[in-house]
Amino acid sequence: MKVFIAGGTGLIGAKTAELLISHGHEVTSIALPPLPQNAGIPKEMKLTFKNYMDISDFDLKLLFSGMDIFIFASGVDERVEFSYPVYESYQKYNIDPLQRMLSAAKKAGVKKAIVLGSYFSYFAKTWKNLNLYETHPYIRSRIDQENMAFSFSDDSFEVMVLELPYIFGAQKGRRPVWTMFVDMFEKPKRILFPKGGTTMVTLNQVAQAIEGAILSGQGKTAYPVGYYNMTWVELIKIILDAMGTPEKRIITVPNFLAQIGFNQKKKEYQKKGIEPGLNPSQFLKVMSKNAFISPEFMKELGVQADDIKQAIKESIQYAMEIKEKQLDVVDMKVK
Numbered sequence: 001m002k003v004f005i006a007g008g009t010g011l012i013g014a015k016t017a018e019l020l021i022s023h024g025h026e027v028t029s030i031a032l033p034p035l036p037q038n039a040g041i042p043k044e045m046k047l048t049f050k051n052y053m054d055i056s057d058f059d060l061k062l063l064f065s066g067m068d069i070f071i072f073a074s075g076v077d078e079r080v081e082f083s084y085p086v087y088e089s090y091q092k093y094n095i096d097p098l099q100r101m102l103s104a105a106k107k108a109g110v111k112k113a114i115v116l117g118s119y120f121s122y123f124a125k126t127w128k129n130l131n132l133y134e135t136h137p138y139i140r141s142r143i144d145q146e147n148m149a150f151s152f153s154d155d156s157f158e159v160m161v162l163e164l165p166y167i168f169g170a171q172k173g174r175r176p177v178w179t180m181f182v183d184m185f186e187k188p189k190r191i192l193f194p195k196g197g198t199t200m201v202t203l204n205q206v207a208q209a210i211e212g213a214i215l216s217g218q219g220k221t222a223y224p225v226g227y228y229n230m231t232w233v234e235l236i237k238i239i240l241d242a243m244g245t246p247e248k249r250i251i252t253v254p255n256f257l258a259q260i261g262f263n264q265k266k267k268e269y270q271k272k273g274i275e276p277g278l279n280p281s282q283f284l285k286v287m288s289k290n291a292f293i294s295p296e297f298m299k300e301l302g303v304q305a306d307d308i309k310q311a312i313k314e315s316i317q318y319a320m321e322i323k324e325k326q327l328d329v330v331d332m333k334v335k
Contacts, residue, residue: 001026001214002025002026002028002066002068002069003020003027003028003067003068003069003071003214004027004028004029004030004063004064004070004105005017005028005030005071005073006029006031006052006070006072006073006074007031007073007075008029008030008047008073009029009032009036009039009041009047010031010171010174011167011171011174012073012116012164012167012206012207012210013031013071013073013074014040014042015169015203015207016071016073016207016210017029017041017042017045018042018207019204019207019208019210020211021045026046027042027044027046028045028046028047028048028063029046029047029048030047030048030050031047031048031049031074032050033049034330035173036171036329037328037329038172039173039174040171040172052074053097057100060100060101060104061107061108064101064104064108064110066108067108068112069113070112070114071114071210072113072115074097075093075094075097075098076089076090076093076094078138078276078277078278079177081272081274081276082274082275082277083273083275084273084274084275085275086138086274086276086277087140090138090141091141095145095148098145098148098149099148102149102152103152106152106156106157111156112159112214113149113152113157113158113159113160114160114161114162114210114213114214115146115159115160115162116161116162116210117146117161117163117164117222118138118139118163118164119163119164119226119291119293120132120136120286121146121161121163121222122163122222124139124142124143125143127286127289130285130286132286135279135282136278136282137279138278139277139278141277146161150220155219157219158217158219159219159220160213160217160222161223162206162222162223163222163224164206164225165199165200165201165225165291166198166199166200166201167202167206168200168201168202168203168311169202169203169204169311169314169315170315170318170319171203173330174329175319175329175331176315176318176319176322178319179322181319182243182316182323185236185240185248186243188248189248189249190248190249191240191249191250191251192253193232193236193251193252193253193258194252194253194255194258194287194288195231195254195288196287196288196290196291197229197230197232197235197291198229198232198292199226199227199228199293200226200227200228200230200235200308201225201298201303201306201308202308202311204311205227205303205304205306206225208302208303209223212298212301212302212303216301216302223297225298226293226295226297226298227295227298227306237250238309239316241313242312242316242317243316243320255284259281259284262280262281262283263280266279
């Protein structure tokens with residue numbers, strides 16, 4: 001099959017391209033420069049370096065001409081900081097361009113589209129009592145993105161969403177998301193953290209899930225992605241071991257104490273004129289729960305077990321190497 005990836009040089013896009021090409025598919029991508037150094041971008045992938053937000057509808061349709069599959073592995077997540085109102089930025093980078101691309105892909109005769117979203121969408125639909133859609137602009141934008149994407153889905157053009165959780169795995173030349181854990185845990189002698197936990201997958205498993213969606217996914221379906229479920233304490237122990245400080249003590253703090261720190265973070269954002277996508281005064285309600293997802297959803301797409309502990313260690317150790325050696329790497333950015 002001929003596959004078009006928006007964001008094929010990114011962490012997920014490059015790994016997916018590698019897997020698909022190894023299985024005989026032809027992959028084309030549009031991406032923003034620069035290429036991360038030694039990133040392992042498959043040489044067989046046909047690359048166009050342009051900002052798809054600047055391309056006309058006519059030229060977008062030409063890009064999709066002859067393609068069978070469209071993968072949207074681009075946009076921004078809640079880590080990118082924007083001024084108020086932040087929802088408008090998510091609309092600009094995650095919803096509007098995807099809408100244009102889905103329209104162009106459908107007109108060009110593409111058969112399937114896979115959109116990479118967020119597992120917060122799954123929990124917004126599952127934990128309705130927490131009102132996550134109403135209280136967190138980022139989560140609201142992801143739900144709105146899903147609904148918009150599904151409006152294009154029909155028998156001739158199947159659109160599905162993979163609701164992605166924590167993803168561990170490193171791409172050379174690109175700063176790992178998990179640098180935040182290195183920054184957070186490097187100096188304190190004791191690690192104070194709320195109760196709760198999260199689901200997670202390896203980078204390899206995300207690529208497998210995308211291929212599974214291509215081969216057997218159903219239109220108008222949001223697949224909650226998760227394979228390994230850990231409490232924060234379990235995850236932090238692995239991270240500290242990767243950092244070479246396994247002796248540090250982890251203390252689970254009650255929510256009323258943890259909330260003080262979240263409220264302080266909100267004040268810091270306000271001083272900088274930033275509206276966070278995840279509302280700090282409300283996010284502890286999510287973070288202190290076990291945000292677990294059954295691996296059965298992924299097994300349906302053919303995802304196999306992987307070494308999650310090794311993937312975590314690789315992510316953390318590369319983040320530390322970048323910091324210690326002051327390596328020149330690519331960060332998440334917007335243009």
